[in-house]
Amino acid sequence: MKTVHRKIRRGFLPLDSPHDVSPGGPKCQRATNFEGQLDGSACKEAISLLSHTTEKSLIFQKMRETFQHRQELIKDPGSSVDILSTFPRFLDTKGLVGQDFTLLFDTETSSRLLQKWDTFFRPNVIKDTKQLTSTAEMSQFLLSAECPEGSDLHETRGLKSPKISPCDAAERLVIFHKSCCSLEEPLNNIQHQHPYFLAVGRQKSKTECFYIILDKHLIPCQANCSLGAFDELFKAHFVFNLSYDGALVNFYTFLQTTVYNIDEGKMK
Incomplete structure (x- = not known):
């Protein structure tokens, strides 16, 4: 995404390009004339x-x-x-968010993240990341990416600036909660204004179930893995007509246009 921004500044992708004129994203008005x-x-x-x-x-x-x-x-x-x-x-x-998303788009679009992530995007992200300057934070994420499903998830902490680190960005997406504690606790304590998902388990490496938290309500995820839960979280933005978290808009837009192929050419 930084490369895309650099190209925009250098003139390779003009800001007044026709591709930037048409809006897109979760709040875009779409045809809903169904049989x-x-x-x-x-x-x-x-x-x-x-x-x-x-x-x-x-x-x-x-x-x-x-x-x-x-x-x-x-x-x-x-x-x-x-x-x-x-x-x-x-x-x-479980599964109603996925059904609405499929009705809004189609089965092919709905299945793209789960079909393409492990076989194409994940290995390429890992490959490119290894070419970057190594930091402790980067090493931690690489270890998680290269390990089997269920590796380290991050607990929440405060966020003070829209310019955030990868760890803080992850914490705006997923919160870990011990299954021995009441689910009312994360609903009352977390002040996110945008949807995120809650991973519940005895420990971070043994997550038992996932929920999307939306306006202090728990929506159970059909998926039993973090990738599937994130897939449902992404879809919830379109199903409930919700804007992306401002601090994560580039991340979500990349996934929307490049992985799900939604509104290609309409968004930066």
Whole structure:
């Protein structure tokens, strides 16, 4: 990303390029005209049913049939704050974030990070990182990257500046929480204004489950690994129409355009 910025300053990627004109990202208005969507009284009945049923297949069906209505609510500032109370199944049913993201885009886009990260991006990131000036922090991240899934996660600490280190950036994405402690603790103590994911386990190397924390609500992740949990965290920005954390916008934009291939050519 630093290379991209240097090229912009040198004129290789003009700031007035047509590629920079069209907006993109999670809050971009997208077509939501889907088949099989409920409206009117049928939509209200489905939402009412979703508040009471525990049948998983029915939950996924009714959430799929109310997707367009939900997108309209999410994009309305007056109703978006109530989206998790209107659709409480997000809070206890794994996989609904992924289903909405797939409806918004497609199956191919939805699967790109998990399909491409380990086979292409991860080895190349490691290769390029080894060519950089080594620091203690860099060595720690390289060790984590080269180890099997479940290696060191980072606990949170305060953040004072939007210009942050890699460790501080990681701590805006993931918080580790011991499974023996109440989940109310991270909800009450962490002041993140943007979504992040919570890794829960007896120790950092033995994570048992993951949650997305959104507006002090816990959304259970379907994934049982950190890469899958991050995949769901990224998707939550689009599903709930949320801006990226300002300190991480370049990181998220790189993943959005280069890994997921969303809004290519529309964003810097």
